[in-house]
Amino acid sequence: MRTIVLSLTLAAGLAPAGLAAAQASDDGAKIISGRYQAILGDCAACHTAPGAKPLSGGLPLETPFGQLIPPNITPDRASGIGNWSEQDFHRMMKTGIGHDGKRLYPAMPYPAYTRMTDSDISDLWAYLRTVEPVFNPVESNQLPFPFNIRLSMLGWNMINFEEGTFRPDPEKSAQWNRGAYIVQGPGHCGTCHSPKTVLGADKDSQFLQGASLQGWYAPNITGNAQTGIGGWSEDDLVQYLKTGANSHTIASGPMAEAIEASTSQMTEDDLKAIATYLRSIKGGPDSKPQALGPSEPGMKAGAAIYHDTCSACHGGDGKGAPQIFPALAGSALVQQPSAETLARLVLDGSQAVHTPEAKTTPAMPSLGWRLSDRQIADVLTYIRNNWGNAAPPVAVSDVESARRRN
Amino acid sequence: MTRILPRKDVVIVGLGWTGSILAHELTEEGLDVVAIERGPWRDTATDFNIGYAQDELRYAVRRDLFLQPAVEAMTMRNNTAQTALPMRDFGSFLPGNGVGGAGVHWNGHTWRFWDSDFRIADHLNERYGADRLTGLQLQNWGVTGPEMENAFDRFEYLCGISGKAGNINGQAQEGGNPFEDPRARDYPLPPLQMTYAPTLFAEVTKSMGLHPFPTPAANLSKPYVNPLGIAMGECTLCGFCERFGCANYSKSSAQTTILPVLMRKKNFEVRTDSEVLRVDLDKAGKHARGVTYLDTSGEEFFQPADMVLLCAYGLHNVRLMLLSGIGQAYDPGTGEGAVGRNYCYQTNSSAQVFFDDKNFNPFIAAGALGQTVDDYNGDAFDHGALDFVGGAGINCIPTNGRPIQTRPVPPGTPRWGKDWKKATVSAYKSTLAFSSQGSSYPTRGNFLDLDPTYTDRFGRPLLRITFDFPDNDIRMSNWVSDRMEDIAKTFGGRQYVVNRRKKGWDSVPYQSTHNTGGAIMGADPKTSAVNKYLQSWDVPNVFVIGASAFAHNAGKNPTGTVGALAFHTADAIRQHYLRNPGQPLVPA
Numbered sequence: 001m002r003t004i005v006l007s008l009t010l011a012a013g014l015a016p017a018g019l020a021a022a023q024a025s026d027d028g029a030k031i032i033s034g035r036y037q038a039i040l041g042d043c044a045a046c047h048t049a050p051g052a053k054p055l056s057g058g059l060p061l062e063t064p065f066g067q068l069i070p071p072n073i074t075p076d077r078a079s080g081i082g083n084w085s086e087q088d089f090h091r092m093m094k095t096g097i098g099h100d101g102k103r104l105y106p107a108m109p110y111p112a113y114t115r116m117t118d119s120d121i122s123d124l125w126a127y128l129r130t131v132e133p134v135f136n137p138v139e140s141n142q143l144p145f146p147f148n149i150r151l152s153m154l155g156w157n158m159i160n161f162e163e164g165t166f167r168p169d170p171e172k173s174a175q176w177n178r179g180a181y182i183v184q185g186p187g188h189c190g191t192c193h194s195p196k197t198v199l200g201a202d203k204d205s206q207f208l209q210g211a212s213l214q215g216w217y218a219p220n221i222t223g224n225a226q227t228g229i230g231g232w233s234e235d236d237l238v239q240y241l242k243t244g245a246n247s248h249t250i251a252s253g254p255m256a257e258a259i260e261a262s263t264s265q266m267t268e269d270d271l272k273a274i275a276t277y278l279r280s281i282k283g284g285p286d287s288k289p290q291a292l293g294p295s296e297p298g299m300k301a302g303a304a305i306y307h308d309t310c311s312a313c314h315g316g317d318g319k320g321a322p323q324i325f326p327a328l329a330g331s332a333l334v335q336q337p338s339a340e341t342l343a344r345l346v347l348d349g350s351q352a353v354h355t356p357e358a359k360t361t362p363a364m365p366s367l368g369w370r371l372s373d374r375q376i377a378d379v380l381t382y383i384r385n386n387w388g389n390a391a392p393p394v395a396v397s398d399v400e401s402a403r404r405r406n
Numbered sequence: 407m408t409r410i411l412p413r414k415d416v417v418i419v420g421l422g423w424t425g426s427i428l429a430h431e432l433t434e435e436g437l438d439v440v441a442i443e444r445g446p447w448r449d450t451a452t453d454f455n456i457g458y459a460q461d462e463l464r465y466a467v468r469r470d471l472f473l474q475p476a477v478e479a480m481t482m483r484n485n486t487a488q489t490a491l492p493m494r495d496f497g498s499f500l501p502g503n504g505v506g507g508a509g510v511h512w513n514g515h516t517w518r519f520w521d522s523d524f525r526i527a528d529h530l531n532e533r534y535g536a537d538r539l540t541g542l543q544l545q546n547w548g549v550t551g552p553e554m555e556n557a558f559d560r561f562e563y564l565c566g567i568s569g570k571a572g573n574i575n576g577q578a579q580e581g582g583n584p585f586e587d588p589r590a591r592d593y594p595l596p597p598l599q600m601t602y603a604p605t606l607f608a609e610v611t612k613s614m615g616l617h618p619f620p621t622p623a624a625n626l627s628k629p630y631v632n633p634l635g636i637a638m639g640e641c642t643l644c645g646f647c648e649r650f651g652c653a654n655y656s657k658s659s660a661q662t663t664i665l666p667v668l669m670r671k672k673n674f675e676v677r678t679d680s681e682v683l684r685v686d687l688d689k690a691g692k693h694a695r696g697v698t699y700l701d702t703s704g705e706e707f708f709q710p711a712d713m714v715l716l717c718a719y720g721l722h723n724v725r726l727m728l729l730s731g732i733g734q735a736y737d738p739g740t741g742e743g744a745v746g747r748n749y750c751y752q753t754n755s756s757a758q759v760f761f762d763d764k765n766f767n768p769f770i771a772a773g774a775l776g777q778t779v780d781d782y783n784g785d786a787f788d789h790g791a792l793d794f795v796g797g798a799g800i801n802c803i804p805t806n807g808r809p810i811q812t813r814p815v816p817p818g819t820p821r822w823g824k825d826w827k828k829a830t831v832s833a834y835k836s837t838l839a840f841s842s843q844g845s846s847y848p849t850r851g852n853f854l855d856l857d858p859t860y861t862d863r864f865g866r867p868l869l870r871i872t873f874d875f876p877d878n879d880i881r882m883s884n885w886v887s888d889r890m891e892d893i894a895k896t897f898g899g900r901q902y903v904v905n906r907r908k909k910g911w912d913s914v915p916y917q918s919t920h921n922t923g924g925a926i927m928g929a930d931p932k933t934s935a936v937n938k939y940l941q942s943w944d945v946p947n948v949f950v951i952g953a954s955a956f957a958h959n960a961g962k963n964p965t966g967t968v969g970a971l972a973f974h975t976a977d978a979i980r981q982h983y984l985r986n987p988g989q990p991l992v993p994a
Contacts, residue, residue: 312456312642312654321629323637324655349451354670360637361666362655363451370457 027126034127037120040186040270041113042262045254046070056080056134061107062214064200066143068107076133089125090118095163096153103153105143106160106200115166115185160201175269179277182270183208187262192218192254209283210336215405216253217340219333222283227332229278230286237275238268243358249333250326250362252350253341264355291390292381298393302382305375309367310383318387324362329387339380339394343402346376373399408698408706414440417697417711419682419726422507423965424951424972425717426660426668427564430634431976433674435984440709441674442699444477444681444718445504450661454651462808466649471511472496473503473719477681480721481857482913484874486738492860492868498912499919500649501719505678506660508719508919509965513648513773513805514624514657516567517962518558518970521551521587522785526958529785530795538795542878543748543848545957548929548938551587554970557977559590561969562622565658566630566638569593569622583619583778585786598627598641603766603838604777607802610896616779621803622966623774624658634667645806647773657773677701683864685714685730687945693988694732694948700864712987713947713979716925717972720954724854724924725869733925733935733944736853738872744935744943746854748926749871750959752918753798753844753879755887755907759899760816761836768807768835776803782886783961784845794881798844798961800890807834814839816901838897842886844907846922846959849876854924871921874911883907920964922956927971929992937992939978940971946990951975 038044047055047070058070074080081089084099092098096110104110113121141148166185168177183189194202195211210220210227222228229237232248239246241263244256251259263271292299307316310328314320318329328334334342344350347368354361371379377394384391415437418425429439448454448471464470473496481490502508522529524547530539562569571592572582579592597620600608608618625641632638641656655662668674682699686708696710716723727745728735736746779800780786789795806812814837819829852874856867875883887906894902928934931943940955942948951972953964982991 309456312644313639321637321639323631324629324639351451354666357635359635359667359670360655362637363449365451365455365457365653367455367457 030123030126031130033120034123034125037116037124037186038127039262039265040182041124041188042258043073044261045257047073052136053132053134055128055131056136057138060142063105063107064196065147068105069138069140069142070108071138071140072134072136073128074131074134075129076135079135079137080133081128082133086122086125089128090121093121093124096157096161103150103157105141105150105153106156109188109191111161111202112185112188112191114161114163115181117165120186156199156201160197160199173276175273175276176280178270179273179275182274183277187274189221193221206284208278208281210338212338212340214254215340215344215402217336217338218255219336219341220283221278222281223279224283225286226288227335227337228283229332231330231332232279234272234275234279237278238271241266241271241274242268243355244353245323245358247322248327249331250323250352252345252352252364256350256353260353260355264353289390289392291388292385292393296381296385296393298378298381299385301375302378302380303386305371305379306382309371310379318383323358323360328383329389331389334384335389335391337392339384339391339398340402342380342384343376343394343399344405346371346380347399347403368403373403408708410708411710413696413710413712414438415711416440416713416715417442417709418715418717419697420444420507420716420718420722421505421660421676421678422502422717422719423509423660423969425507425715426664427561427969427972428715428717428951428976429674430664430668431973431980433668433671435980436673438673439675440711441676441717442680442682442697442709443505443676443678445473445678447676447678448505448510448651448661449665450651450653450655454653456653459650459653460644460646462646462810465511465646466808466811469496469500469649471503471649471651473501476863477503478722478862479868481860481868481870483870483872484911485851486872490857490870490872492857493913497914498917499921500916501721501919505665505676506651509659510651510661511649512624512657512659512965513803513963515774515803515963516562516565516569516622516624516658516966518554518586518589519960519962519967520585520784523547523958523960524549524551524554533785534789534795538789541849542795542876543850545748545848545926545928545933547927547957548934549927549974554974555587555590557970557973558966560633560973561966563594564632564634564663564969565624566595566626566632566663567593567622567624567658568595568598568620568627570597570620572619581619583780584617585780585783593622595627595630598623598625598643598772598775600777601643601767601770601775601804602764603768603804604775604802606838606897607840608777611777611779611800611893614893614896616781618777618779621774621776621778621801623772624965625772625774626656626658632663634664636663636666638662641772643770643772643775645769645771645808648805680707682726683729683866685716685726685732685945685948687731691731692945694945713949716948716950717952719921720924720952721854721869721871721921723950723952723954725856727925727935727942727950728856728869729866732942732948735855738851738853741850742932744926744931744933746924747933747935748848748923748957749852749854749873750846750848750922750956751873751875751911752920752959753796753846753875753883753907754842754918755798755844755883755890755905756839756841757887757890757894757902757904758814759838759894759897760814760833760901761838761899763836764838765835766804766838768804768812768837771804771806773805774803775805776801778803782889792885794878794885796845796847796879796882796961798842798883798886800840800842800886800893802838802840804839817903838899840890840893842883842890843918843961843963844879844883844886845961846879847876848923848958852876875907875909877909880907880909920953920959922953922959922964925950925954926957927955928957931994937990939983939991940975941978941983941991943990943994947988949975949979
């Protein structure tokens with residue numbers, strides 16, 4: 001904020017008084033709007049390392065092809081984007097071609113950002129110019145040969161990338177269109193939540209139907225009643241995005257971070273728009289698989305482990321308690337096709353995010369030291385197939401591979 | 407070499423209940439606050455992990471969460487004719503350690519002291535005449551029950567106490583404590599569901615004309631969101647409260663009620679594993695400049711601050727005052743000096759009833775799940791024909807059925823071997839216990855000072871406790887124990903035992919971690935160390951918060967009153983002190 005005030009003062013000093021006032025107020029509005037674009041896009045999630053100065057470069061991203069380090073995007077001339085022009089920035093957001101024609105990897109979600117309007121991109125640029133410049137050289141490209149050849153992205157783009165601004169659907173409401181714009185564009189929800197092709201591109205036919213990345217399973221967030229958010233009301237979804245918790249679940253992992261840095265700071269109208277849009281997406285078959293019976297392998301041991309270790313918080317009935325213990329009964333997260341996130345939560349524990357309306361930050365303790373891979377597989381199989389839940393059993397090997405990540 | 411740190415508005419010594427409450431209140435006021443905590447950081451999922459939180463050997467027997475005597479011990483003696491010796495292990499009482507302090511490992515009994523406690527000298531003088539108080543050093547606290555009501559209310563709502571009011575704005579409430587002072591509203595949560603033993607206790611005592619009611623509990627009967635917006639869970643009645651941290655977010659503590667909000671504040675910081683050596687005063691000894699502390703590497707720091715709040719355990723508060731030269735040390739010979747004065751404890755006794763045909767399932771329990779009878783507490787009954795003042799709450803609160811330490815056996819059972827094993831099997835489920843928690847009134851000879859011989863690892867004198875149960879209190883406890891014997895008989899079990907309190911305080915067997923006094927509040931600087939706002943009479947930018955301020959101890963657990971005093975002090979600082987910082991709130 002201090003930077004904004006400074007730039008306004010400078011502007012006032014350079015121009016005739018009347019003009020300066022008009023100019024300053026426009027710039028101010030543009031910068032404030034741009035800051036909101038940065039919230040919608042959650043730039044900080046990748047470009048700010050924990051404890052570092054904002055946007056000065058992030059922690060390495062693990063991709064199936066190798067490591068990429070999100071660059072410094074502060075206006076520092078030597079190591080940031082201080083010598084970029086607005087046109088450079090616009091081209092990068094729209095096409096994935098950066099300064100000096102360097103092709104970006106789609107870990108930078110330009111396939112989503114290309115949907116953004118020119119004015120939103122321009123505002124974002126105006127805001128980024130006000131961020132404190134930080135000297136922090138980052139070599140983004142840590143990929144092994146041949147993926148480290150940026151020119152290969154030319155071919156990738158030909159196959160996977162379609163440039164173009166979001167086109168509203170005139171059949172739908174303004175609210176739906178706003179939601180679709182945020183989800184497909186700046187919010188880039190599909191970057192985590194859409195399954196990927198072997199080339200790492202979003203599978204458009206399975207948009208937002210759940211995907212695995214960095215050791216988490218980003219769940220189905222379509223309106224699917226079984227595995228998506230079809231069982232949630234609009235208010236449930238808004239409350240979740242705003243606070244990190246609702247009566248169905250409490251956010252963990254990368255989503256908790258996204259809520260803290262991004263969705264909890266979005267306007268109520270935008271959250272409602274997102275909810276309207278997500279709930280309208282048909283996401284795969286609604287049919288419920290057959291739940292495993294109590295005599296199936298692992299179910300009996302799982303029940304015993306559950307009552308011994310989990311029920312004190314999550315309840316004998318799996319209903320949990322509001323704001324503090326997530327419900328397991330009826331939870332879509334619990335019934336995803338992959339149990340990767342569940343295994344990780346049991347192994348490592350997880351702490352809820354702090355938002356102004358959900359301050360408790362309750363934490364799931366780590367139980368990896370106490371439960372064997374077999375026991376974790378059994379207890380997860382049990383919670384995925386009890387209280388009306390139904391999902392494939394969890395294999396010991398799934399838990400093993402989750403543990404190996406540690 | 408002492409490193410001098412940037413100045414803070416407030417430095418708080420100790421981040422337990424009172425430190426957390428004061429830190430929250432003063433950061434709300436916009437002050438820049440740092441808390442310095444001798445023990446480690448502790449939080450629910452990381453330190454009270456559900457997978458090991460209920461380890462009786464680690465926490466109850468080996469006392470993992472408590473202060474270790476190598477860090478700080480006290481010396482003890484029963485009277486000034488004896489030479490005090492250091493406690494090599496804590497036994498009679500168990501001070502807490504680390505963030506959350508003793509509020510981590512408490513049972514959760516949450517009482518309000520009565521107006522007749524705060525005005526005890528006046529009250530008893532008016533009712534029985536001055537002669538009755540001979541030999542006791544009873545003093546008014548400088549506040550009244552009505553003045554404290556709102557502060558009690560705020561602590562109870564912060565915690566989410568489960569209970570039943572007995573008196574709302576003067577209207578008696580069916581099922582509550584008929585002897586309590588008026589309160590503005592009921593407890594935030596209904597009472598816990600009773601288990602069998604307290605249910606039976608209530609039936610029996612009621613049939614005797616007594617007035618049992620559910621003990622107010624910081625073990626939550628329902629999920630709760632407190633006024634800070636922090637959610638807590640419902641108690642699962644696992645029976646691992648005292649000596650344990652709660653793994654279920656269902657026992658009130660700084661961790662479960664304040665820290666999630668406090669720790670996010672930009673104007674708050676805690677430095678753990680850092681031991682305050684002293685409060686540094688100016689040359690005249692009238693103004694605190696800050697505190698000097700050590701971290702675990704042995705590096706020494708000076709933290710300058712405009713205000714110093716001593717929020718450590720009561721005994722540590724008193725020792726820090728004595729080590730820092732805040733106020734005049736109490737001299738039992740002359741009765742002069744206020745720091746160390748009116749050290750009190752708790753005068754308890756207990757009873758067991760052995761049945762043949764009952765199953766109490768003692769493992770279904772919570773630290774404060776039970777029934778209390780206050781008919782013989784404080785001055786709820788006429789002492790006119792009696793030879794003592796004071797009284798005791800009688801509590802049937804089966805806190806646990808833990809396998810190592812809960813092994814009731816009837817008298818005559820061998821201490822080990824086959825017959826002992828057989829007896830523990832039959833008595834485990836079928837024994838009912840109840841106890842009296844008696845008042846402890848001050849005498850001239852019970853006090854705290856610095857030991858002339860023994861020092862800690864840094865060469866500072868240890869605190870010396872000179873204490874024995876006063877004759878008045880022993881008479882009180884015996885009389886209450888007679889009433890307990892009546893109750894025990896009425897139960898109609900096979901056999902009963904009453905364990906009475908005897909003179910000669912012994913620091914070895916566990917009795918109670920309710921050490922009170924030593925830096926007491928009051929209206930007269932000659933007989934109290936702090937004024938009614940817990941502000942030092944001698945160094946007005948120092949406040950001393952905790953049970954150290956109790957002018958005597960009542961027949962009740964102290965935490966409710968400690969929490970209320972923290973809010974009372976916070977109000978005084980926010981509403982009055984900050985307008986004229988550094989000035990006394992009460993003219994000396």
